[in-house]
Amino acid sequence: MYNWETCSKFYQGRRVLVTGHTGFKGSWLCRILMLAGAQVTGYSLEPPTDPALFRILGLESRMDSVTGDIRNLCQLKETFERVQPELVIHLAAQPIVRDSYREPVYTYETNVMGTVNLMECARLFPCVKSVLNVTTDKVYENQEWEYGYRENDPLDGYDPYSNSKSCSELVTHSYKKAFFGDGRCAVSTARAGNVIGGGDFANDRIIPDCVRAQAAEEEIIVRNPYSTRPFQHVMEPLFAYLEIVQRQYEDPAFQGCYNVGPDDADCVTTGRLVTLFCELWGGDARWASRHDGGPHEANFLKLDCSKLKHTFGWQPRWHIREALDLTVEWSRAYLAGEDMLAVTDSQIRRFGQD
Secondary structure, three states: OHHHHHHHHHOOOOOEEEEEOOOHHHHHHHHHHHHOEEEEEEEEEEOOOOOOOHHHOHHHOEEEEEOOOOOOOHHHHHHHHHHOOOEEOOOOOOOOHHHHHHHHHHHHHHHHHHHHHHHHHHOOOOOOEEEEEEOOOOHHHHOOOOEEEEOOOOOOOOOOHHHHHHHHHHHHHHHHHHOOOOOOOOEEEEEEOEEEOOOOOOOHHHHHHHHHHOOOOOOOEEEOOOEEEEEEOOOHHHHHHHHHHHHHHHHHHHHOOOOOOOOOHEEHHHHHHHHHHHHHOOOOOOOOEEOOOOOOOOOOOOEEEHHHHHHOOOOOOOOHHHHHHHHHHHHHHOOOOOOOOHHHHHHHHHHHHH
């Protein structure tokens, strides 16, 4: 099992570039890398939400943070030239399904051409030895199957977000075959399920909606309580990403594509998730089902993570109740005005030692 000691030993002093570092997952990832002793550079637009975890933790003053658009190849090249990264983790994306219906062109520009630009920089700079492109569990052609999708199942997302991420996978695979066949740089993609955790303030995500409702002392509105999703704490995929980057750096035979998701028991309906949230939050927390006539969303989606488990001996550490409990803990601390860097660091160290 990949632990904090192994992670810190490898990443200590490494030059790591994280795109999309001002987002929810990017902020958690950068803080993990900073605690591990890495030299972290982030490349991203300004934080996508207000409030934002990136600013709450004060990360801008604690790391090399570049404000840049992943669609801007020239600026991205300049950052690679200056930083000379060894390891690259690509998170920059337009990540919201509903936003992709409102802004499909921007979604494709960011998620497809952004990946082209990232892979082009990896091609041009021989300092880069290991690249991970983080996509989504929604890249698969969704047949509403009962079994989890495997890495060799067909790609074909329905909505512009999911489809653009499928295209991002194809771009990555093409660059890998066309330009990195000599073994100079190892390249993988990771397809993660829905993540939850403290500090997510995004719109149209169920747990941020729950926290906002509690802060406002309002009823939680759930638009599709019967949809099933693979929910996991944000640190589950982040530590998996770090292990993939490390292992393929040490042995290119490990490069490929990997599903990163929870066990079957943690693939629950949205209604069950919110019910559990209300139990853990306590008080008069409650929810109601109210469909708003929004765009198409899959009803059933889960991943088969056998490859990751068999290849690396990976297992989820925190199941759905623990993941929600820690999310509630973080959110209550934030609303109470506590030192959120200390709270975040404590949860990171707890995860790495479990």
